[in-house]
Amino acid sequence: MATTTAPTPKVNRLGLPAIDYRGSKTTLCAGCGHNAISERIIDAFYEMGVKSERVIKLSGIGCSSKSPAYFLSRSHGFNSVHGRMPSVATGALLANKTVQAIGVSGDGDTASIGMGQFAHLMRRNLPLIYIIEDNGVYGLTKGQFSATADLGSKLKTGVINDLPPIDTCALAIQLGATFVGRSFSGDKKQLTAMLKAAVAHKGTVMLDVISPCVTFNDHEGSTKSYKYMQEHEEAISEAGFVPFFEDIAIDYDAGTTYDVTMHDGSHLHLRKLHDSYNPTDRVAAVKALMEAHDRNEVLTGVFYIDTEKPNFTDLLNLADEPLATLPQERTRPSKEVLAEIMSKLA
Amino acid sequence: MATGHVALDSTGVEAGEPVSNSTEEPYEAARRPVINDFSIQVATVNGSGSQSANIILLRSIFGMGIPVSGKNLFPSNIAGLPTWYTIRASKQGYVARKEEIDVLVALNAETAKEDILALPAGSVAIYEEAANLKQYRNDVICYPVPFDKLTAAACPEAKLRKLVKNMIYVGVVAKLISLDLNVVEAAVRRQFAKKQKAADLNWAAIQAGYDYATQSITKQDPFALERMHATDGKIIIDGNAAAALGALFAGVTVVTWYPITPSSSVVEQLIGYLKKYRVEPDGKASFAVVQAEDELAAVGMVLGAGWAGARSMTATSGPGISLMAEFVGLGYFTELPGVIFDIQRVGPSTGLPTRTSQGDILSVATLSHGDTKHVMLLPASVKECFEFAGAAFDLTERLQTPIFVLSDLDLGMNNWMSEPFEYPEKPLDRGKVLTAEDLKRLGGFARYKDVDGDGIPYRTLPGTDHPLAAYFVRGSGHNERAVYTEKPDDYQNLMERLNRKFETARTLVPAPVVVQTGKSKIGLIAYGTSDFAVTESRDQMKKEYGVETDYLRIRAFPFTREVHEFVASHERVYVIEQNRDAQMLSLLKLDLPAAEAVKLRSIRHFNGLPIDARSVTNALVIEENL
Ligand SMILES: Cc1ncc(C[n+]2csc(CCOP(=O)(O)OP(=O)(O)O)c2C)c(N)n1
Numbered sequence: 001m002a003t004t005t006a007p008t009p010k011v012n013r014l015g016l017p018a019i020d021y022r023g024s025k026t027t028l029c030a031g032c033g034h035n036a037i038s039e040r041i042i043d044a045f046y047e048m049g050v051k052s053e054r055v056i057k058l059s060g061i062g063c064s065s066k067s068p069a070y071f072l073s074r075s076h077g078f079n080s081v082h083g084r085m086p087s088v089a090t091g092a093l094l095a096n097k098t099v100q101a102i103g104v105s106g107d108g109d110t111a112s113i114g115m116g117q118f119a120h121l122m123r124r125n126l127p128l129i130y131i132i133e134d135n136g137v138y139g140l141t142k143g144q145f146s147a148t149a150d151l152g153s154k155l156k157t158g159v160i161n162d163l164p165p166i167d168t169c170a171l172a173i174q175l176g177a178t179f180v181g182r183s184f185s186g187d188k189k190q191l192t193a194m195l196k197a198a199v200a201h202k203g204t205v206m207l208d209v210i211s212p213c214v215t216f217n218d219h220e221g222s223t224k225s226y227k228y229m230q231e232h233e234e235a236i237s238e239a240g241f242v243p244f245f246e247d248i249a250i251d252y253d254a255g256t257t258y259d260v261t262m263h264d265g266s267h268l269h270l271r272k273l274h275d276s277y278n279p280t281d282r283v284a285a286v287k288a289l290m291e292a293h294d295r296n297e298v299l300t301g302v303f304y305i306d307t308e309k310p311n312f313t314d315l316l317n318l319a320d321e322p323l324a325t326l327p328q329e330r331t332r333p334s335k336e337v338l339a340e341i342m343s344k345l346a
Numbered sequence: 347m348a349t350g351h352v353a354l355d356s357t358g359v360e361a362g363e364p365v366s367n368s369t370e371e372p373y374e375a376a377r378r379p380v381i382n383d384f385s386i387q388v389a390t391v392n393g394s395g396s397q398s399a400n401i402i403l404l405r406s407i408f409g410m411g412i413p414v415s416g417k418n419l420f421p422s423n424i425a426g427l428p429t430w431y432t433i434r435a436s437k438q439g440y441v442a443r444k445e446e447i448d449v450l451v452a453l454n455a456e457t458a459k460e461d462i463l464a465l466p467a468g469s470v471a472i473y474e475e476a477a478n479l480k481q482y483r484n485d486v487i488c489y490p491v492p493f494d495k496l497t498a499a500a501c502p503e504a505k506l507r508k509l510v511k512n513m514i515y516v517g518v519v520a521k522l523i524s525l526d527l528n529v530v531e532a533a534v535r536r537q538f539a540k541k542q543k544a545a546d547l548n549w550a551a552i553q554a555g556y557d558y559a560t561q562s563i564t565k566q567d568p569f570a571l572e573r574m575h576a577t578d579g580k581i582i583i584d585g586n587a588a589a590a591l592g593a594l595f596a597g598v599t600v601v602t603w604y605p606i607t608p609s610s611s612v613v614e615q616l617i618g619y620l621k622k623y624r625v626e627p628d629g630k631a632s633f634a635v636v637q638a639e640d641e642l643a644a645v646g647m648v649l650g651a652g653w654a655g656a657r658s659m660t661a662t663s664g665p666g667i668s669l670m671a672e673f674v675g676l677g678y679f680t681e682l683p684g685v686i687f688d689i690q691r692v693g694p695s696t697g698l699p700t701r702t703s704q705g706d707i708l709s710v711a712t713l714s715h716g717d718t719k720h721v722m723l724l725p726a727s728v729k730e731c732f733e734f735a736g737a738a739f740d741l742t743e744r745l746q747t748p749i750f751v752l753s754d755l756d757l758g759m760n761n762w763m764s765e766p767f768e769y770p771e772k773p774l775d776r777g778k779v780l781t782a783e784d785l786k787r788l789g790g791f792a793r794y795k796d797v798d799g800d801g802i803p804y805r806t807l808p809g810t811d812h813p814l815a816a817y818f819v820r821g822s823g824h825n826e827r828a829v830y831t832e833k834p835d836d837y838q839n840l841m842e843r844l845n846r847k848f849e850t851a852r853t854l855v856p857a858p859v860v861v862q863t864g865k866s867k868i869g870l871i872a873y874g875t876s877d878f879a880v881t882e883s884r885d886q887m888k889k890e891y892g893v894e895t896d897y898l899r900i901r902a903f904p905f906t907r908e909v910h911e912f913v914a915s916h917e918r919v920y921v922i923e924q925n926r927d928a929q930m931l932s933l934l935k936l937d938l939p940a941a942e943a944v945k946l947r948s949i950r951h952f953n954g955l956p957i958d959a960r961s962v963t964n965a966l967v968i969e970e971n972l
């Protein structure tokens with residue numbers, strides 16, 4: 001016999017409803033890909049049961065970089081300067097390595113003004129989820145080409161791009177990032193699975209997410225439009241994610257699927273869609289990216305993952321507790337130490 | 347004697363311009379001895395390893411209890427270009443650069459002629475016998491020494507001879523100026539503390555030089571040392587090491603840098619101290635040091651770490667300061683802590699990268715775009731480098747704004763005598779930080795609200811486990827709750843509160859040091875390394891011209907009350923500084939009432955060499971029509 005009870009809101013493993021993971025109301029254009037990505041971030045952090053208070057969210061400057069205000073309102077946020085979020089994130093994580101960090105950038109913010117810091121972030125394998133909301137243009141300054149715009153793609157004004165694009169995924173793999181993938185803001189399933197795996201990863205996660213700018217780059221002739229993505233997206237693998245706290249046995253075919261055990265015990269299942277796919281082989285990953293590009297395909301999926309390489313805070317052998325709040329007894333050497341140093345200088 | 351380039355030799359006797367190829371009779375040594383008051387210059391080639399020798403000389407004079415200072419004038423080059431090291435012994439304790447050289451050791455064949463021609467009459471030149479420098483000056487006492495022969499004899503290994511040759515001159519000089527050999531040996535053993543063999547070899551070379559001088563040189567000059575006790579209990583350290591120690595004892599936890607002369611040795615020496623004293627029993631580090639990809643990143647990391655609650659710092663010089671400009675403005679506007687050491691060098695751009703200057707005053711004070719102003723601390727001694735480093739960390743966390751410590755190449759890279767540093771007994775001031783418990787009690791907070799009326803708001807640290815702890819840092823307009831706004835009132839209120847905070851800073855920064863009789867109409871203002879020359883110049887003014895001057899040494903910006911009072915109580919105030927554009931004077935003008943600002947006059951020195959007392963005195967004499 002059915003009894004009627006007040007509907008209990010759905011909650012995650014912390015007992016929190018999804019609404020607790022939202023941010024303030026977006027001020028971006030309706031239909032902007034960046035908004036969809038914020039939604040997926042909310043989903044992923046909610047479903048993973050991450051405690052927002054233990055998260056820091058950072059960004060550079062651009063429409064994309066405004067996004068951190070629109071998710072995880074209980075997390076400390078930092079909208080920094082154009083192209084230089086990586087350094088702020090690095091400092092913050094050195095001060096407190098116990099927080100979970102997510103950074104949002106744009107294709108302009110990353111591939112032009114921020115190229116130097118991007119490269120060195122990847123190289124350090126800082127434990128940070130780095131998302132490029134990639135629309136091929138500078139949205140906030142009203143539609144100039146960015147360095148990820150494809151050769152021959154056209155601006156609304158008719159201007160044709162005559163320089164080759166920078167493939168941020170190929171770069172990230174070459175530079176040392178340990179979890180690199182591409183997705184599409186309109187691909188809810190793939191993006192959420194990748195973001196959840198990103199939460200479980202303990203190194204630099206670099207996700208380039210194609211995110212159409214409906215105002216400046218969604219027309220005929222753009223290679224970053226919704227239509228172009230529907231026609232040219234080509235997944236190299238299919239990602240399935242089983243978090244450590246869910247006791248589900250998944251059947252998968254070991255011949256076609258890579259089972260990656262994440263740091264926290266979660267599993268990422270990567271089912272091959274291309275014969276040559278091997279997410280542990282950097283050279284194969286970069287090759288696949290270059291070949292797809294030659295075929296005018298936008299390759300998506302997890303291209304490369306390495307769960308073993310030490311991250312930057314491990315390398316620095318930092319104390320277990322946050323450096324920021326170590327007590328004075330641990331950060332100011334004793335009077336005897338100063339006396340010893342002084343006597344050596346006498 | 348009002349104008350002109352007038353050089354006084356160390357006996358106080360007026361000496362003319364150096365004469366070349368003079369036809370005068372050879373100089374006769376019929377002079378009174380000059381004790382503990384002369385300078386030695388060693389001219390060598392960069393990369394020849396003379397630094398150890400020079401430090402041994404400096405340490406030996408110090409070891410005899412005689413006040414001493416040393417300055418390294420080096421080129422921007424790794425090896426091959428000329429370099430000069432000057433050591434000044436001064437029984438009165440003067441440590442400024444002295445223009446005139448009394449004893450020259452000319453070991454750089456390329457500059458030897460120029461070097462000897464620059465000497466005042468009556469001075470001493472020691473040089474390689476074969477160079478025959480005597481031909482250029484017969485009013486200089488010449489001691490030719492067969493350095494190469496002596497070196498070959500003292501050092502069978504040809505490879506090491508270049509280094510050992512330096513020790514021969516230490517020995518020759520030691521004999522000539524009557525250095526105590528026991529003290530010299532102690533300095534050698536100290537310099538090569540971990541290398542017994544090197545110590546022995548170098549010591550043998552010094553003895554060889556000493557023996558040669560004893561047997562073959564007849565002393566004709568008056569310069570000599572006699573034991574004093576003025577350095578008892580003192581230490582010798584460079585300013586950068588002192589700043590590093592200050593940071594160490596301030597509990598610094600995040601250090602970032604991008605190498606640049608003359609600031610690199612702040613971090614390099616700090617790394618040494620951190621590795622030694624801040625590795626925990628379990629082998630883990632209570633610090634992080636990152637060599638960043640550039641200064642943009644270095645300061646970004648500092649601010650990120652400051653945001654997250656760490657005591658963070660970076661060290662740089664002018665070019666790095668320029669790159670940091672945008673981020674520092676963000677730090678000011680979003681109220682983040684972080685300490686930036688600027689070891690100034692000559693600019694603009696690369697300028698003279700290995701020469702000293704006080705040229706970043708104006709650019710740092712207002713670094714970045716929009717309305718910005720920054721707190722600057724201005725150490726004038728190694729002890730202040732130590733103390734102000736500590737103060738900077740307390741101030742940056744108290745005021746929640748980037749703090750600059752402006753030292754310079756002269757202070758940072760040269761060795762200075764000092765009283766030993768005192769242990770900072772005051773607990774660290776971590777500023778207004780709310781914890782989860784505070785938030786529980788308060789029921790929330792507004793990040794940018796002026797609760798206490800001092801312009802300083804409260805902050806929380808990322809990771810604070812309370813649902814109301816988070817706030818959003820943004821360089822765009824924000825209200826008291828850190829929410830985005832473009833409302834005119836919100837922006838104006840924020841900017842006015844930042845001004846109130848700057849007024850609070852005025853009451854917290856180190857006050858100036860004032861020396862005044864209350865009788866003089868002339869006030870002198872200086873800061874940083876100009877202090878040494880001004881101190882000595884004041885004595886010259888009194889002794890030579892009977893003119894008393896009062897003196898205020900600025901130790902921080904914003905200027906404290908005392909600075910205003912000092913200007914108000916004098917008729918004429920000379921601001922003495924080491925830059926072309928009278929930068930501190932300009933800053934003072936902005937701060938002073940118009941009626942006071944007109945009293946300011948400028949004395950500047952900007953040729954890349956540290957300012958000397960005689961330049962200051964000469965300028966004062968002209969200005970004052972003496
Ligand atoms: C130092 C600096 N230069 C230029 C700008 C102007 N600016 C703001 S956003 C932007 C480009 C943003 O493009 P992107 O990162 O692709 O973000 P989108 O708006 O497309 O999401 C530029 C050039 C700036 N804010 N700072």
Ligand code: SF4
Nearest residue numbers: 029032063139213214
């Ligand atoms: S301009 Fe483009 S990128 Fe910016 S919010 Fe609008 S759609 Fe998004």
Ligand SMILES: [Mg+2]
Nearest residue numbers: 106107135137
């Ligand atoms: Mg863009």
